[in-house]
Amino acid sequence: MNVFGDELSMAALRERTGDLASVAGVREVVLGNGVERGVRAVQLRTAAGLEVEVLVDRALDLGVARYRGVPFGWRSGNGFRHPGLHEHNDEGGLSWLRALDGLLVSGGLDHTLFGGEVAAEQYGYPPKQTVSHGLHGRLTAIPGRLLEAGEVWDGDRCTLRVRGEVVQAASFGEHLRLTRTIELDVDGRELRLYDVVDNLGFERTPHMFLYHLNFGWPVVDAGTEFVAPIAETVWRSDSVAEQGVSYRVQPDPKPGFVEQVHEHRLVADAEGRHRVALIRGDSTFGVEVTWDAATMPCFFEWQNLRSGQYAVGLEPSTHHVSGDAAARSDGTMTWLEHGESRAYRTTIRILDGAETTTATRDAIRRVAGQPEGNDA
Template sequence: MIHLYGENYERMQLLRHIGDISQVAEAKIFQLTDGNEKGTDAIGFRTGSGLNFTVLTNRGLDISYADYKGIPLCWRSGTGDVAAAHYEPNGDGWLRGFYGGLLTTCGMTQAGAPNVDEDEALGLHGRASYIPAKNVWVDSRWEGDRYILWAQGKITETRALGEHLCRTRRIWTELGSNKIHIEDIIENLGYQDSPLMYLFHINVGFPILTDGSELLAPSSQVTPRDEHAKDNLSNYNCGEPPTVDFKEQVYYHQMEPDVDNHIRVALVNRSFNDNKGIGIAVRYHKTQFPHFVQWKLCSQGNYVMGLEPSNCRVDGRASEREQGSLQHIEPGGRRHYEVEISVLTSNAEINVLEEKIKDNRK
C-alpha cells in the first residue's frame, strides 16, 4: 500500500490516475554546466511525499542537497557543487569544495584533521567525496505495491604500489517515503592490509538548526574534543543563535543501542512552523559505526550541526595509529555500512522517536 497525499493507494489504483510514474516520483539524471561545477553529473530524486534530494555521481555519490516540502534539510556552504577535478588534497584544501549538503563521506584511508602518518602527508577528511563514481546505475521498479527508486555506483581509492579499496554504494528510497537509505560495501582489492577510516558527515542546517533546537541521542558519555568544547559541555545538545566568531565545538558520544544494536539520533526543532515541529533522524548500526561525532558550528553563515557516525575519531590517521585504534581491512576483506536518514515531520513523530531513544538508556 502506498501512502500519498493523505490517502492510501494500491499500485493499479494509483496508476489509473496518472500518465506516467514520473508525475509523482522519479530519479532523474542531469548535469551541472556552469563555473567550477561544470561537468558534475547529478541525480534528482522526488519521492512524492515532499522529500527531494540530489546525489552527485562525480562526487562520490554523496547527497549535496535535500528538502522536504520546500524546507531545506541541510546546510549549504558557499562553494557550490564543485567538480571533482578541482580537488585540493593538501592540508585543509578539502574545504574548497565542501558544499556541506545532507551527506559528505569522509575516508576511506584517512578521515579527520590533516596529519603525517608513516611519512605520508594526509589532507583533511580523505578523498572519498571527490572520487567520481563508475558503473552508475539509476533505476526504479515496482515491488508489489511499493515503488523503489535507487542510484548505485562504485568509487575506487587506489594508487600504483599502494592501497586498492573499492566502495559500492546504493542509495534508495520509495514512493511516498520520507526516508533515504544508504548502503555501502567497502572491499580491499589489494594484497596488503589497508587503513580504514570512514565517517558520514551529515550536515543539518536552518531551519531545523536554530536557537532552541535539541539533539536527541542515547548518549551514555559525551567527551569534548578540546578545552573550548569542554567549556561549553553543558550546552552541547542545544542549538544557539548565529554568533560572530563562534568557534567550532566537537564532541565524541558513546551511545546505547537498541535491542537490534541500532543507534537513533536526531536534531529537532519543536517550535518550527507555529510549534508543529520538524527534525532529521539518523539510524545506524553500532557494530559498523562504533563512534559518533557531533560537530557544532553556530557561526554567522557557517551555521550547521554535523551528525557523524564513524569508525574513528577526527584527529587523523596518525592519532588513531598512535592510540592503537586504527582499523584495517585485510586483503579480500569486505565491510558493510548501512545508514537511514529520515524526516520527522511533526512533534508527534519527534515524541515517538524520543521515547525510543529513552528506552535505549534504561
C-alpha cells in the same frame, strides 16, 4: 502506496497517470554553472515530498535535500565543486573545507579526521615510505561510476534506487572500492544508505570511514534540540569550555563562533543501532539518523553556529577523534586484506509533526538518558 493521501495499487496509479514522474521519480542531470559545472547528479523525489540529490562526481555523496520544499540539508556557500578543482594537499591539508557542502560529505577511505604523515611500508615501494593525508582523506574529490538509477517495483511497492561505485587507488598504494546504494520508497520520508568498502588490492590496507551529515536552517534554529542516548562525552574541543554553548540546545547564529566538536559515547538500542535526532524547539519538525553501532561505534557532534555557516553535523565514524596515527599505535585501526570488506547501513528519517518528534524523542530517551548542558 500512499500517494497524496490515497492508498493506490500500481495498477490504480497507472490508471491515473501515464508517467510515475508526475508524482515521484529519478532524474539524471548535469550541473552547468560556476564551480559546479560538469558535476553529474541524480535527483530523487518521493510522493511524500522528500527530495534528495546524489552527486555522482562527488563520491556519490548527497547534495541538496528538501522535504515539501523546505531544506534540511546544509548549504555552506562552497557549492558542489567539481572534483577537478580540488587540491588535496593545499592549505596545509585543509583544502577539504572548500568541498564541504550538502547533506552528506563522506570521509575516507583509508583516512579520516585531521591530516598528517603516516607509514606506508605495507605497499612495498621503497620511494614511498610514508603517505601524507589531508583532513578527512581523498574520497570527497573522486568521481563515482554510476551503475543504476531508476525505479524498482516489487508488486505494488516501488523503490527509487541509485547505485554506484567509487575507487580510490594509487600504483604502489591503496586500491579500495566503495559501492554505495541509496534507496527511497516512492511514498517515503526516509533515505536508506548502504555502503560496502572492499580491498581490491593485494596489500594489507588501512580503512577509516566517516559520514559528515550536515543539517541546516530551518531544522537547526534557536531552540533546536540534539537528542541522543549518551553514556559519556569522551572528548570536547577546547572551544566548548571557551564559549560555553550547550551541546544540547542550539542558540541563534553567532558572529565569529568557533566550531565546537564533541565525541559522545552512545548507547545502542535493542537492535544494535545508534539513534540520534535534531528536533526544532517547537517540535514541529526534525530529522533522525540511525546506523549500525558495531560498524561505526564512534560519533561526533559538530556545532558550526557561526553566522552565515549555521549548521549542526551528526557524524558516525569508524574511529575515535584521535585519528589515524593513534589508531595505528593503539591497535584500533581497521586493516583490510585482499578481498576483505566492511558493510555500513544508515537511515535518515524525516520527523514531520509534533506527534512524530515526541515519539522519537521518547524512544531515544528510553535507550539511555542525556545530560543537560555540557555536563556529559
